[in-house]
Amino acid sequence: MKAPETDEAFCQWYEDCWADRDEVEYPKLFGTISEEVYTLEQTGALEAWLESELAEVKELDPNWGGMGVRVAPPSPEYPYWTYVTSGLSNPITLAPGEEVDPNSPSGVGYEMVIHTTEEAKWPVLRLLDMMAYNLVCMRAFAVGHRYPVEGTLTGGESKLNGFVFVTDPSRPSHFQLESGKVQLLTLVGVTKNEMAFSRSNGMDRLMAKLVAAGTGYITHPDREQVPL
Template sequence: MKVPETEEDFIQWYEDCWADRDEVEYPKLFGAIREEVDLLEGTGVLEGWLESELAQGTEMDPNWLPMGVRVAPPSPEHPYWTYVTSGLSNPFTVAPGEDLPDDARSGLGYEMVIHTPEEERWPILRLLDMMAYNLVCARLFAMGHRYPVDGTLTGGETKLAGFVFVKDANRPSHFTLPSGQVELLTLVGVTKNEMAFARSNGMDSLLKKLADPANPTTAYITRPERDEVKL
């Protein structure tokens, strides 16, 4: 595919890709999305990672600032809260006039999703921080990854200490924008022992233990108050 060459056409194409994801694909995947967006701009997380040793001299890209997190309240089809990043798949990695292969990934090639049974603030804060980590440190996530955090997942009383990255069997794993393919990485909160179990036994084995036999979708919902599963 050919990226528009003139600056005006490129900007319009860029905005169309963004709108296609947030206004077309996300409602199809998650139901009604709140209009409000929690932006990276003004949070200080980008600046924090830029000051870290992992930044390796990276400079702030203005394209990062309007990226953020969208929230979808529960729906009859998906009776839980959904938090999804908006921006990692923006085509900020390409230039006007560039030729993209047919199998191109849009932007970083993915967006991240967290589900919770109740409305929470911590998923938004975690996703913003992880977006900044991706953008500044150029360390990308992928299906099957494990990501420990400092302290606890919520910053409060919970046994969960990190995420595993899985494919949610209840929805498509990819969608397509004019700028390329986008993968959906679902993040599930787990304990340190559960992360170690996934490393030794595989992610599918862990998901089976996390799921309620009567309702397999529970494996993809993070419940900070839960006990560690029997391993």
């Protein structure tokens, strides 16, 4: 199929793909989604990365500002908080009239997810910062990646200071939009030693230890390091 050819029709199609993800796919994957959206334009994350040595763009795309993070509160099926990015899979790589391959990635090709046991602001801030990094520095993440942060994940007392990128076995690894496929990348908070263990022994072995310790794919900022 082709993307709509006129600017007006393309903009409507773009918005429809966005709504299909947030209002149809996300509730199926995560349960009820709160109405509030935490957007990139509410932070200085885009501007901060634009001023960094890693920036690959000269100016910010106005379409990026409305991208952000959605929140799903605990439910009987998923008794924990879920934070998920909204926008990286927007069809930002397409232009009006271009051919759309449903098997190709939509936009950057993924959205990022963090699960926590308690409601918190730090997952929102981390996800917004990483979205800005993706967009401004044009560097993508993938399953198996590791991402250290400065200090701790929460900015406070925590032994976790990085993420590993994995596929959550409790959900599909991808979902489909008219604009293409979207992968779900689950970010799990880890310590430096756990991150090093995954590098030397493989991500599957680390996740097996986290599952055995009872934390699994949910980030517990106050936990101790698992036995390695």
